[in-house]
Each structure stands twice: as C-alpha cells, then as structure tokens.
Amino acid sequence: xxxxxxNVKIFAENSEGVDREKxxxxxHGWIQDQSGDELLLDVADYLHVPAGPGIVLIGExxxxxxxxxxxxxxxxxxxxxxxxxxxxxxxxxxxRSVLKGALKLESAPLLEGKLKFSRRELExxxxxxxxxxxxxxVWAELRGDFExxxxxxxxxxxxxxxxxxxxxxxxxxxxxxxxxxDLEALLASL
Amino acid sequence: MKTSHDLWKSLLGKKIPADWGREIxxxxxxxxxxxxxKLDEKLFAExxxxxxxxxxxxxxxxxxxxxxxxxxxxxxxxxxxxxxxxCDAPGMQRIKIPIWGMNAEQLETxxxxxxxxxxxxxxxxxxxxxxxxxxxxxxTPALMRRLAASGITxxxxxxxxxxxxxxxxxxxxxxxxxxDVSPYGRALTKxxxxxxxxxxxxxxxxxxFSGCKQHACGLTNIHDVGAIAVGKEENxxxxxxxxxxxxxxxGAVPFQAxxxxxxxxxxxxxPTTQAIARVFAxxxxxxxxxxxxxxxxxxDLGLEKFQExxxxxxxxxxxxxxxxxxxxxxxxxxxxPLRAGGECPAGGSEEFQAWAKTNTRDQKQAGYTVxxxxxxxxxxxxxxxxxxxxxxxKYTHETVRTTVEQNLVxxxxxxxxxxxxxxxxxxxxxxxxxxxxIFDVVACPGTDTxxxxxxxxxxxxxxxxxxxxxxxxxxxxxxxxxxxKVSGCFNSCGQHHVADMGFYGISRKAGNYTMxxxxxxxGGQWENNGGSYGLPIVAIPSKNIPTxxxxxxxxxxxxxxxxxxxxxxxxxxxxxxTKTMLEDLIKIPDHDSKPEYYSDWGDPREYTIGDxxxxxxxxxxxxxxxxxxxxxxxxxxxxxxxxxxxDVQKSGERAFRSMLTAARALVKTExxxxxxxxxxxxxxxxxxxxxxxxxxxxxxxxxxxxMLFLAQEKSQDPYHAESxxxxxxxAQLFIDAAHSSYNKMAAQAAAPKAS
Numbered sequence: 001x002x003x004x005x006x007n008v009k010i011f012a013e014n015s016e017g018v019d020r021e022k023x024x025x026x027x028h029g030w031i032q033d034q035s036g037d038e039l040l041l042d043v044a045d046y047l048h049v050p051a052g053p054g055i056v057l058i059g060e061x062x063x064x065x066x067x068x069x070x071x072x073x074x075x076x077x078x079x080x081x082x083x084x085x086x087x088x089x090x091x092x093x094x095x096r097s098v099l100k101g102a103l104k105l106e107s108a109p110l111l112e113g114k115l116k117f118s119r120r121e122l123e124x125x126x127x128x129x130x131x132x133x134x135x136x137x138v139w140a141e142l143r144g145d146f147e148x149x150x151x152x153x154x155x156x157x158x159x160x161x162x163x164x165x166x167x168x169x170x171x172x173x174x175x176x177x178x179x180x181x182d183l184e185a186l187l188a189s190l
Numbered sequence: 191m192k193t194s195h196d197l198w199k200s201l202l203g204k205k206i207p208a209d210w211g212r213e214i215x216x217x218x219x220x221x222x223x224x225x226x227x228k229l230d231e232k233l234f235a236e237x238x239x240x241x242x243x244x245x246x247x248x249x250x251x252x253x254x255x256x257x258x259x260x261x262x263x264x265x266x267x268x269x270x271x272x273x274x275x276x277c278d279a280p281g282m283q284r285i286k287i288p289i290w291g292m293n294a295e296q297l298e299t300x301x302x303x304x305x306x307x308x309x310x311x312x313x314x315x316x317x318x319x320x321x322x323x324x325x326x327x328x329x330t331p332a333l334m335r336r337l338a339a340s341g342i343t344x345x346x347x348x349x350x351x352x353x354x355x356x357x358x359x360x361x362x363x364x365x366x367x368x369x370d371v372s373p374y375g376r377a378l379t380k381x382x383x384x385x386x387x388x389x390x391x392x393x394x395x396x397x398x399f400s401g402c403k404q405h406a407c408g409l410t411n412i413h414d415v416g417a418i419a420v421g422k423e424e425n426x427x428x429x430x431x432x433x434x435x436x437x438x439x440x441g442a443v444p445f446q447a448x449x450x451x452x453x454x455x456x457x458x459x460x461p462t463t464q465a466i467a468r469v470f471a472x473x474x475x476x477x478x479x480x481x482x483x484x485x486x487x488x489x490d491l492g493l494e495k496f497q498e499x500x501x502x503x504x505x506x507x508x509x510x511x512x513x514x515x516x517x518x519x520x521x522x523x524x525x526x527p528l529r530a531g532g533e534c535p536a537g538g539s540e541e542f543q544a545w546a547k548t549n550t551r552d553q554k555q556a557g558y559t560v561x562x563x564x565x566x567x568x569x570x571x572x573x574x575x576x577x578x579x580x581x582x583x584k585y586t587h588e589t590v591r592t593t594v595e596q597n598l599v600x601x602x603x604x605x606x607x608x609x610x611x612x613x614x615x616x617x618x619x620x621x622x623x624x625x626x627x628i629f630d631v632v633a634c635p636g637t638d639t640x641x642x643x644x645x646x647x648x649x650x651x652x653x654x655x656x657x658x659x660x661x662x663x664x665x666x667x668x669x670x671x672x673x674x675k676v677s678g679c680f681n682s683c684g685q686h687h688v689a690d691m692g693f694y695g696i697s698r699k700a701g702n703y704t705m706x707x708x709x710x711x712x713g714g715q716w717e718n719n720g721g722s723y724g725l726p727i728v729a730i731p732s733k734n735i736p737t738x739x740x741x742x743x744x745x746x747x748x749x750x751x752x753x754x755x756x757x758x759x760x761x762x763x764x765x766x767x768t769k770t771m772l773e774d775l776i777k778i779p780d781h782d783s784k785p786e787y788y789s790d791w792g793d794p795r796e797y798t799i800g801d802x803x804x805x806x807x808x809x810x811x812x813x814x815x816x817x818x819x820x821x822x823x824x825x826x827x828x829x830x831x832x833x834x835x836x837d838v839q840k841s842g843e844r845a846f847r848s849m850l851t852a853a854r855a856l857v858k859t860e861x862x863x864x865x866x867x868x869x870x871x872x873x874x875x876x877x878x879x880x881x882x883x884x885x886x887x888x889x890x891x892x893x894x895x896x897m898l899f900l901a902q903e904k905s906q907d908p909y910h911a912e913s914x915x916x917x918x919x920x921a922q923l924f925i926d927a928a929h930s931s932y933n934k935m936a937a938q939a940a941a942p943k944a945s
Contacts, residue, residue, distance in 0.1 A: 004193045005306075025794040032255045041248060041262060041280070044309055044323070044638065045792050048566040048652050050619035051573065053310035058324050060264060060278060063309060069573065080326070082193050127306050130194025130201070130332070168298065168576055170305065 001141045003087045004131055006094035007170075008077045009123040010102050013116045015073035020047050020054065023066045026108045027057040030064075036100070038062050064101050075102050075117065078127060087145045091124070092190050095153065098122075099187040106183075119180035125164070125172030132171040139163045139171070146173055153190065154181060191326040192306070198332045205339040213345060214338060217241050218331040219824050224271060228827070233820050235272030236812040242284040242347030243330045245272060245806040246323065246639050249279030256795030271327050272806065280324040282639060283307075283333060284347040286354040287318055289361070289375035289399070291591035291601075294579035299340040301575035307333050312575060314568040316632060316685050317396070318356045318592040319347065323639050345384060350391040350811060352467070355379045357399035358407035359591040359599045362525060363553035363560055367401025368419035369430050371408075373520035374459055375399040375417075380516055381460050382467070386862070390471040390814035393482035396439075397463065400719050403433070409594055411438045411447045411720040412688060414484040415463060418719070422453055431455050436466065436496070437488035440682035444723045445485040448493050450500075460513040465503040468862075469496070476811045508863055525602065528587045531557020532606035542612050544663065545623040550608065553601070561600045561611065562625035566655060567633055567648055568596030577618035585611055594685070595632055597625055628665065628672045628743070629658035632685065636678025636695060637790065641803035643678035645695025645706040645732055649791025651676045657736055666747035672756055673716045674739065676708070686711055688720035690756045691742060696729055697799050700778045706732040706790040706797050712742075712760050712768065722757075727768055733787050734775040741771060815932050818855030822848045822925050829921065833914055842909030845921040846901050852928035853898055856885065859935060872902050885931045894927035 012018060024043055031040045039060040046052045054073070056065040061081035067074055077098040083090050102117045124146070126132035132142075143161075150159050158178035164171070203211065220237055223229040229237075235245075247253075251262045264278035271277045285300070292300075300320060304312040307329045308322035315321055325333065334344055346352055355378055362370035378397060382388055388395065397415045400408025410416025417432040434454045438447030454462065466484075473491070475482040488496045534546070549562045563578065570578075582588045582600060589601040603611060615621040624630050631654050634640065636647030654674060663670070677684030677694040686692030692711035697704050707729045714724030730738055742760075750759045760768055779787050788797050825848035832841035850868055853875040857864045864874050879885040880895040887894060897920040909917070 002193075024792065028256060028794055031253075031260075032257060034260070039262060039264070041253070043793075044311075045649075045652075046311055046569060048655065049311065049569045049571055052569070052571045056309045058280065058309060060262075060280075063324075065310070067310075069310075069571070080191055082191070128192055128194050129302060129306065130192070130197040 001087075001138070002131070003090050003126060003142070003145070004079075004082055005127040006077075006079050006090055007123075007125045007127050007172075008094045008098040009067060009069075009074045009125075010098050011072055011074035011118040011121055011123075013118050014114070018073065018111070018115050020066065020073075022110050023055040026105065026110050027055060027064070029108075029110075030057060030104075038097075062097065064097075066105075074123075075105060077101060080127075087142075088149055091145070091149045094124070095122070096187060096190045099183055099190075103183055103187065117183065119183065120177050122175045123172060124175065125170045127170055129170065134164060134167050134169055134171040139173075142171075146175075150175060153186065157181060191328050192332060195328075195332040198335050202335050202339040206335060207338065210338045210343055210345075211335070213241075213343075214331050214334045216821075216824060217334070219828060220820075221327060221331070223824060223827060225269065225277070228823070229820065231270045231272055231275075233812055233816060235275065235806065236349055237817075237820070238271060238327070238330070239349035239806060240346055240351050241330070241334065242286070242344035243325070243327060244282040244284055244348050245275045245641055245803070246279065246281045247637070247641050247643065247801060247803065249276055249281060249641070250274040250803050251276050251279070252801070254795065254798045254800050259800060274803065275806070277327060280326060282635075283322045283325045283330060283344065284315070285320040285322070285337060285342060285344050286347045287320055287342070287592050288379045289355060289357045289372055291359070291589060293341075293588035293590070294583045296337075296340045296342055297575045297579040297582065297590065299336055299342070301572035301579075303333055303336060304575070305572040311569050311571065313635075314565055314570070314592050314596045314598065316568075316594055316596060316634065316683060317354055318359070318594060319354050320592070321635075323635075343383070346388075348394075348806070350393055351395070352382045352385070352388045353394050353396045355382070355397045355399070356408070356413075356594070358401050358405070359593045360407055360551065360560060360601075361399065361401050363555060363558070363601055364401055364405075364407075365552065365554040366405065367554075368421045369401065371399040371401050371417065371419050372525075373523065374432075374456060374517060376520045376523070377516035378460060378463060380520075381512055382463070385464070385467070387464055387467045387471060389817065391467075391482075392474045392476040392811050393479060393484075395467065395470065395484060404718055406688070406716040406719060407594065409685075409688065409720045410435055411718070412440050412444070412685070413438050413447065415450075415466060416447050416719070417454070417459060420453060429453075429455075432459060434459075434462065437485040437493075438720075439483050439485045440685060440687050440723075441483065442480075442680045442682070444682065444687050445489070446723065448488065450493075450497060456517060457514050460516065461504055461507055461510070462500065464510075465500045465507060468503050468507075469499050473499070476813075479811070482811075525589055526587055527555070527558060527602040527604065529585065529604045529607060531555065531604050533557070534559075534605040534608045538609055538612075542609060545612060545621055546608060548623045548627055549625045550603075555602075557605055559603050559605050559608065561603050561608075561615075562593070563598040563600065563615065563620050564622040564625045564630060565597050566622065567631075567651055570598075574618050574620055577614070577620065581611060581614055584614075595626060595630060597630070624659065624662065626673075627662075627670050628674060629655050629662065631655045631658075631674045631676065632689075633676040634678055634683035636676075636684075637793070637801070640678055640683075641806065642681060643695065644697055644799060644802065645678055645708055646790040646793055647676040647678035647684055647693075647695060649793060650693065650708065650732060650735055653736060653791050654739060658739070665743070668750065668756070669743045669747050672743065680709075685720075686714070687723040688714045688716050689724065690714065690716065691739060692724045693735060695732075697797075698729065698731075698778065700788075701781065703781050703788050704797055704799055705778060705788055708732055708735050710735075710738055710772070713757050715757060727765060728772055728776060730772065730775050731778060731787050732790055737775055738772055742768075745771065813936075815855045815859055818858065819852055819925070819929055819932065822852035822855065822928070825851055826918075826921050826925060829918060833918060838911050838914040839909050842914040842917050843905075845914065845917045846905050849898050849901055849921050849924045852925045853879075856928055856931060856935075859932075868902060868905065872898060879931070884935070885927065887927060887930070894924050897924050 633651035637643035711724035
C-alpha cells in the first residue's frame with residue numbers, strides 16, 4: 001500500500017509558557033526567507049478556535065502549523081502534494097521536514113528559547129481517507145513499513161506504536177520512544 | 191493534488207445522484223480541457239465559479255511579504271484557471287447549505303473535507319454557506335463528489351447565478367412566524383437550481399425567506415427577492431401567502447427591497463420568481479458589473495414598469511407542473527422531534543444559566559428549544575463538526591441549520607436535555623455563550639483570504655470579540671444586545687450596513703506610507719429583516735476601532751433615555767456631536783512614533799494595498815450561448831476519449847449530442863424554451879438558422895448545417911469505427927461553424943444601427 005499525504009506532529013513540551021501570537025510573525029519571517037524547498041504562501045490565524053489548527057503557515061505543497069488539536073500544542077507538518085518514491089522515503093521526507101521546522105522554531109529569536117519540543121513522542125497520520133481509511137486492515141498493511149522505518153530512525157531505542165482507535169479520525173500512529181532522542185542527531189541520521 | 195481522486199469516484203459513484211455525478215464529471219473534464227489550453231480562461235473561471243470554486247488572495251502570483259513583493263512561482267508555471275489567477279494557487283470552495291440545513295452525515299463529511307483538503311477549519315458565512323479555504327483546483331471534483339454523496343451540491347454557489355436560497359433558521363419553530371417558510375424555500379431551491387432561465391444573468395441573484403416582518407433572521411430587505419410569510423383574512427378565512435419584495439441588496443450602493451406584491455398566493459411564488467429571472471436575464475446590465483444587480487434594473491425601469499414586465503412575462507411562461515408539485519411534496523416533509531419535550535430541570539451552574547439565557551430560544555412547540563452554538567468568527571474544527579454530528583443524532587432528528595450570524599443552531603432539543611447537551615457541548619469547546627451578544631461579532635474573510643479585502647475584518651472582529659468578551663456580562667444590558675459587523679471592504683459581505691455598529695475596510699495615505707482604516711457606520715437596523723441601513727460617520731485608523739466601540743457603547747449606556755435604542759440615541763445626539771467625540775481618534779500618528787498603526791490586526795507585515803486583486807464574486811459575464819458552445823466542446827472531447835477507449839457506439843452518440851448542444855446554443859439566442867430532444871432542436875435549427883441562412887458559411891454555404899441533418903438521420907443506426915470517426919470529424923466542423931455563426935451574430939448585434 002502506497003503512503004501519501006503524511007502528517008507528522010511533534011508536540012510542545014511546555015505549552016503554557018508559550019506566547020502563541022508570536023508564531024504569526026515567526027511564520028511570516030519564513031515566507032520572507034523562502035529558504036526551504038517548498039513554496040510558502042501565507043499565514044492563517046485560528047487562535048480564536050479552541051483546540052483548533054492554531055497558526056498555520058500555508059504552503060503550496062505542504063503546510064506547517066502550530067496546531068492545538070486535542071488541546072496539545074505541537075508543530076504539524078502536512079504534506080499536500082504527491083510524492084514519488086517508497087513509503088520509507090515518504091516517511092523520511094515528512095519526518096525530516098517536521099524536525100527542521102521544530103529546530104528552527106526552538107531557535108527563533110522572537111520565541112526567546114521558550115518553546116521546546118518533546119524528544120519522546122511523534123504522531124504520524126495519513127491525511128487521505130481515500131487511500132488510508134482508519135481501519136485495522138490498513139494498520140495491518142502498513143505496520144511493517146512503520147516498524148522498519150522507526151527501527152532505523154531510533155536504533156537501540158525501544159519504541160511503542162499506538163494506532164488511533166477512532167474510525168472517524170484519520171489513520172494515525174502515535175510513536176513513543178523509551179529514551180529521549182536528539183532532534184539534531186535524528187535529523188542528521190535521516 | 192490528492193492521489194485518491196479516482197478512488198472516491200469509484201467508491202461513491204452509486205451514492206451520488208446521477209445528474210450531480212454527471213455535472214461533476216463534466217467539471218473534471220473542463221479542468222483537464224483548461225489544462226490542455228482547450229478551454230478559454232475566462233469561460234473556465236465562470237464555470238468553476240458556478241461550481242463554487244472561487245479565487246483567493248495572492249492567486250495572481252504576487253504577495254507583499256512585509257518588505258518586498260514576492261513573485262510566487264507556482265509549479266504549473268503560467269497556466270491559469272481564470273484571468274490573472276494561477277492554476278496551482280489555492281482557492282476557496284463555497285458550499286451551499288440550503289434551507290433544510292445539515293444532517294449528521296453532512297457534518298461529518300464537512301469535517302473530513304476541512305481536514306483533508308483545507309487548513310483544518312470550516313467557516314460559516316453570512317449567507318449561511320460553508321467555505322473551505324486553501325483548496326487546490328485539482329481536488330475540487332473529489333471534494334464535490336464526497337459532498338454530493340452526502341446530499342450537498344456546490345452548483346451555483348458563486349458566479350452569475352441563483353445563489354444559496356436562505357431562510358430564517360428558526361423557520362417552523364419560531365413563535366412569532368406567520369407560518370413555516372421552509373417548504374416553500376426548499377421548493378424554490380429545487381426549482382431554480384440549474385434552471386435554464388437562470389443561466390444568463392449579468393450578476394448574482396439572491397433570494398431569501400422570512401417567517402415574519404419584525405425579526406432579523408431572514409434579512410429579506412437586503413436580498414434581490416424576498417418572501418415574507420403573512421396571513422390575511424378573506425371571507426372569514428385565514429389565507430396564507432407572502433409579502434414579496436424585490437431589489438434589495440447591500441454592496442457599495444445599498445438598496446432597501448421594495449414591495450412587489452403585498453400578498454402573493456403560495457402557488458404564484460415559483461412562477462413569479464421565474465418570470466423575474468427571465469426579465470433580469472433579458473434586460474439586466476451585462477457589461478458593467480457594478481450596475482448589474484437586479485436592484486439597478488428596478489431603479490432604472492422604475493418599480494411599476496418592472497412589475498408590468500414581470501407580469502407580462504408571467505402570463506407567457508410555459509406551464510410547469512413543478513410550480514405546485516414541488517411545494518406539495520415539500521409540505522409533506524415535516525420536521526419532527528426525536529425525544530419527548532419537557533421542562534429544563536431547575537438549578538444548574540451559573541455558567542449553564544448564563545449560557546442558556548443567550549443560547550437557547552423557546553420553540554413554538556411546547557417543551558422544545560433551539561440551541562445556538564456560537565462559533566467564533568464562524569469557524570469550526572473537524573472534531574467539533576463530528577461532535578455536532580453526534581449531538582444532532584443523539585438529541586434530535588439531525589436538525590442543524592446555519593445562521594446569518596455565522597453560528598449553528600440545533601432545533602428540536604427537548605428542554606429536559608439541556609443540561610446534558612450543555613455538558614457535551616462544553617466537552618467539545620462549543621459551549622461559548624453570548625449568541626447574538628455584542629461580542630458575537632460577524633465578519634467577512636477580508637484580507638485573510640479575499641482578493642478584494644482592504645483591511646483585516648477578521649483581525650478586527652477577533653480583537654473586538656476578545657476585548658468585549660472579557661467584559662461580557664458586566665456590560666449594560668442594552669449594550670450587550672448590540673450587533674457589530676465588519677467587512678474588509680465596501681462590498682458588504684460582513685453586512686456592515688445592518689448593524690448597530692458597522693465597519694468596512696478602507697486605506698488612507700500617511701506620507702510615504704499607507705495605513706489600514708475602517709469607516710464607521712451607525713444607524714443600521716438588524717431587526718425588521720435589516721430594516722434600515724447605517725450611514726458612514728468617519729474613517730478611523732484600524733488600531734483605534736476598539737476605542738471607538740468603547741466610547742460609542744459607553745456614552746450610549748451612560749446617557750440613553752429609558753427604552754431608547756442605539757439608533758435613536760445617536761440620531762438624537764447628531765452626526766456632528768458623534769463625530770466630535772471620535773475626533774482625536776481620527777488623527778494619524780506618524781510612522782516612527784507608532785509603527786504598529788501601519789500594520790493591520792493579526793498581520794505583522796507593513797500594511798500595503800498592493801495585494802488587492804481583481805474580484806471574482808461573479809466572474810466575467812459569459813453569455814448563455816458561450817456556455818453552451820463550451821458544453822458542446824466538452825461533449826466532443828468526451829466523444830474523442832470514448833473513441834480512444836474503443837467504445838465507438840457511445841463515441842458516436844456523444845459526438846451527435848455535441849452537435850445538438852451547439853445547435854441548441856444558437857437556437858436559444860432566439861427561442862429560449864427550445865425542448866431538449868433531438869427532433870425539436872434540429873427542427874428549430876433548420877427553421878431559424880439554416881433556412882434563414884444565418885448559419886451559412888461564406889464559402890461552404892449550408893454544408894455544415896447539412897452535417898447535422900445527416901447525423902440526425904443516421905443517429906438510430908449503430909455506429910462502427912469508421913462512421914464514429916467520420917462523425918467526430920463532422921462534429922468538430924459543425925461546432926467550429928457554430929462558433930463562427932455566433933461571433934457573426936454578436937458582431938451584428940453590437941454594430942451601431944443605421945438611422
């Protein structure tokens with residue numbers, strides 16, 4: 001089964017101390033730079049919506065958002081455009097993108113180092129119910145790909161994969177590691 | 191953009207009504223034709239608008255990033271989906287939510303679409319639609335199929351068409367209504383959707399219904415046509431009917447609707463509206479979009495002349511049994527409660543009591559209430575939509591409707607269930623109180639996503655909402671009940687004319703800089719279906735608007751006489767005194783001392799008006815003939831595809847159909863009601879265009895017309911590879927000749943008449 005339209009969310013550790021309104025100017029700065037390989041277009045502010053998408057940096061091929069879904073703040077990478085390659089390559093691309101974004105945010109001067117991301121947990125989902133409805137069958141088909149990817153990404157670190165049990169939600173897997181991982185080292189290894 | 195489009199087509203094929211499925215297939219083909227350069231960008235723009243696929247800010251490939259203008263290099267290069275609108279630029283999808291509201295499955299579908307195709311938010315508009323933003327054009331057919339499978343069409347959600355036909359969301363349950371307008375609204379919606387008489391407008395056409403004259407919920411006064419439920423005594427019997435109003439509208443030049451008929455019998459509702467549509471299509475302005483709404487036609491003709499023309503048209507309308515059958519059918523579809531009614535248990539938390547005070551409204555049916563779910567700025571998340579679906583199933587027969595105040599209502603809630611429902615809403619972050627309260631501020635998308643936005647209407651609305659909700663119930667009761675509405679420009683999508691305090695975005699030059707401003711309007715009336723329009727008082731820098739609100743409400747609370755309304759108070763105070771109290775807020779601070787004044791609410795970029803694009807609200811005027819000729823081209827393309835796939839029989843049939851469509855397009859320039867069967871089309875074509883030599887080539891004479899006649903003669907024979915191929919060639923020649931013929935007719939019509 002071919003994976004497409006991956007979402008990866010990396011959770012903030014200290015959401016109480018973070019001034020959400022500052023994500024807007026930070027993301028506008030990313031648009032000014034256009035330093036990545038994805039065309040960035042605009043910023044949408046949904047802070048007025050509880051547990052919503054928060055502040056979204058809209059891109060042409062992918063969005064980045066400081067997302068509040070489930071009342072858990074985190075950076076979500078949402079790949080919209082189709083990607084070629086194997087499932088492993090697509091998982092790598094999405095994880096690499098979210099890690100780059102997380103490191104950039106952690107070091108953003110405007111955020112004064114107050115934002116830190118979790119080193120133990122990531123959430124992967126497939127944002128397309130057509131190709132991946134949230135069923136046990138899909139999990140059975142994809143489990144091997146996920147296991148193989150995570151065992152390479154987190155060598156020597158025990159991982160726990162918890163599929164999202166709600167059939168109305170998108171197909172998703174929460175990944176928790178036994179020991180904290182280093183964001184930079186993980187990015188470099190991908 | 192998504193990879194699952196074909197999957198949805200095969201998965202949902204059987205769930206989609208055949209005609210809707212066919213329309214979406216056609217639209218998908220049109221996208222392909224546009225990509226191949228076989229469909230003109232202007233024509234494609236109006237086509238997609240009529241399917242609700244709208245442009246969005248920056249889709250012209252330019253965006254000021256706060257320091258410089260960036261050229262946005264979309265992957266599809268120069269390919270456009272409309273004039274100055276790049277194909278890969280994200281756009282907005284408007285989704286009509288008709289009078290019957292939404293059931294649980296539709297709410298769940300909306301949740302999925304917002305998640306998978308948009309940015310995780312579904313937005314309720316001031317015309318009771320939903321909108322999804324940042325949608326790729328390639329995703330629209332799949333999105334439309336998923337909606338269609340749940341019973342929603344996006345057909346005619348934008349463009350020069352009959353827009354969403356709206357009604358008071360309390361229709362059928364409001365204690366003050368004359369009768370339930372819902373069945374009539376549903377009948378008119380079904381009747382006008384895709385109606386041939388509504389395809390050649392110069393501009394949009396918006397109908398609305400209200401169950402009473404005094405409340406605001408239907409806003410009939412601001413609509414092109416409005417039907418207000420009334421009853422009258424006749425021979426000791428109560429007769430129900432409509433006060434029918436026409437020519438209302440907001441926009442840059444707002445008009446109050448005028449009474450067309452004081453009492454219209456229900457059976458006249460559909461034919462009269464049809465007659466109006468025909469008069470509007472025939473006589474309405476087509477060249478100047480700024481004067482193309484029905485209100486201008488009525489102004490130019492005068493109401494009496496307009497009435498006369500409509501009545502004449504009504505007399506000659508071919509009889510249509512649906513005028514009454516649709517209403518009869520709909521009268522049988524009565525909403526019913528799921529659970530037994532009762533009384534709300536006494537007590538409950540203070541929080542619950544406060545919420546119940548503003549967010550519930552007794553129905554005329556004892557024991558039941560309508561619950562308003564307040565959505566900040568009209569926004570709702572996918573998880574919240576799913577929670578709404580669960581509640582709609584659990585407590586009602588899935589009776590959820592949208593409101594003009596950008597909220598949702600759940601009808602038929604037993605009062606006994608209110609405490610439990612409140613707890614469940616709270617768990618879903620949907621139990622915000624203050625529905626219709628001053629902090630329930632309404633705003634159009636403005637500079638967030640609209641190409642025409644001048645100032646940040648949502649940014650300002652969000653700021654006002656935040657500040658006013660902090661004071662919430664400490665405010666004077668008379669102030670709590672006021673309405674604030676914000677538009678990003680003068681086009682009034684935020685309905686700023688019918689608010690106690692209305693604001694619309696403008697800009698002002700300050701030295702070398704530009705500063706966002708809002709024009710302040712006072713005197714608008716929300717009640718009486720938008721009974722009067724506010725007038726501009728003064729332009730104020732955006733960042734000073736919260737202070738304007740504070741001063742206006744503060745003075746009103748402090749100095750008003752007993753029972754005096756906000757409108758009456760400021761009328762008594764007078765414009766001069768009102769302006770004087772805001773005088774210091776008009777002053778523009780210099781850039782160096784107050785740089786924050788030079789950026790807009792929620793947007794840290796240095797303010798510019800350079801991002802404003804060309805509006806697509808109604809696209810450009812494309813004639814009915816051009817549309818039909820495009821349809822013929824598309825059918826011809828489908829015939830080619832079928833031929834390539836080896837289905838020669840269907841290919842031949844489709845090629846012949848494309849010739850008929852082109853012929854009918856030309857016939858319609860003279861005879862709008864031409865029946866759609868082959869014999870009628872060919873007979874009318876022969877009499878009106880062939881025999882008169884209007885369809886005549888300067889070199890080939892009647893050759894191309896004869897191709898149609900021959901194709902008809904042979905249309906009952908089976909097609910084989912050679913005959914289908916031959917017909918494909920002839921069909922293309924015939925369609926080309928139809929284009930030439932139409933161009934010739936249009937040139938003749940435009941030529942100055944010899945005196």
